[in-house]
Amino acid sequence: MITSTQNPKIKELLLLQKKASERNQRGIFVAEGTKIVKEADPNSVVTYFVSENCDDLKTFEDLAGKGVGLEIVSSSVFNSISTQKTPQGVIAVIRKKTWTIEDIISAGDPLIVLLENVQDPGNVGTIFRTAEAAGATGLLLTDGCADPYGPKTVRSTMGSLFRVPFIYGGSAADYLKRLREAGIRSYSLSLDASIPYDTADLSSPAAILVGNEGNGLLSETVSLSDHNIHIPMCGSVESLNAAIAASVVLYEASRQRR
């Protein structure tokens, strides 16, 4: 049992939680919490870190073995590595899964979300979750977005991170070029657009573009996309939260496709 925060494995885990560069170099990331860790494919898990008094200790002992590590951690050490208010006693180090742009654009009946510089980890994670629920076939994230593998994003995806194909990095312009070549129409969500989102045809192969929380999409991106749409707003509201806006349009696409 690990009883010291000075243990090299604990130091390595803390580094993985904090540093995107460390996660990128090593192709691994950290997920915390019973539910999300159980949703991870055991074949992709490097190590389970389980608190000595975790209710599910037996479950993770059974999942470990065959190249999957298990580290039992004292309760006090676990509290020091947890990023949650009420730790559930399990953290897993998991290998990243990688997809190609071809995986995403060649999916049947494509409904893609392209995020440009969406910086709040909670927004990015929530968009993963809603995208899966609305039937999206993939996500494309520019390198200005919050890291999908950051602890807060992972938590907010509620497991969708393991299931929705995505690519992180590059620019919206590059993604738009590939989408166009594949015959997938792009719809920029923009406050200045004249077309209400619910009058657009979102039932054909489509990509929905959502921009930064404060500034929206880059004007270059808006001009490169096939259509510009807006969400009508009453009252004195200037804009919607980015995850809310993405969800409203995704569910309109889902409605049109049902």
Place this chain on the structure above:
Amino acid sequence: MITSTQNPKIKELLLLQKKASERNQRGIFVAEGTKIVKEADPNSVVTYFVSENCDDLKTFEDLAGKGVGLEIVSSSVFNSISTQKTPQGVIAVIRKKTWTIEDIISAGDPLIVLLENVQDPGNVGTIFRTAEAAGATGLLLTDGCADPYGPKTVRSTMGSLFRVPFIYGGSAADYLKRLREAGIRSYSLSLDASIPYDTADLSSPAAILVGNEGNGLLSETVSLSDHNIHIPMCGSVESLNAAIAASVVLYEASRQRR
């Protein structure tokens, strides 16, 4: 200028930020940030607390007077009272506005949101913001919800708190009784419901019921409401975030009403 965190006015302000009981007893609350404070009706402001190096100092000096207090605060004291990562230099103590259930049920073309035990301040605030944007005429919050006047909720509403009529307190059962008497149909959002939300008639006077993040609506509440609806979900998603679910249904109501 206030230069000490021991100043009684500063101590009072901190108490108002922290304690709902203090806010309730005195009928006042705290809002922070240039944008939201400017949106508050100056007639409802008790005191502006402005940092000595706030860019908008002049604006708030002009708004003060005629019974509206102004306190200039040293930069270091302001940092100690700010609840934000990047303080903008202004905090206002504001009188709560009060509405009656009659104000809300007698509004023309009612579209009401009833929140039962929605506990995350960010969710409650985001629902205020989206509700205003989607044309909701009022919100009803049970006493198990996050305090709409808590600092994080106020911030998340982005000013909608000042504009959307709402009532906080009481039970969903009591609210449902009043809604029924007023001829407003209630729609419980429930994972077990058989009717997809987008096949329900949300264009007539309607109240949309959204429950707790982990547990949803109380079964008693679901059984007391006129209709039960669900949001179809693909993949392995078990539920949507409460604010996302509320927004998807609110915008469907908005779409049907346009």
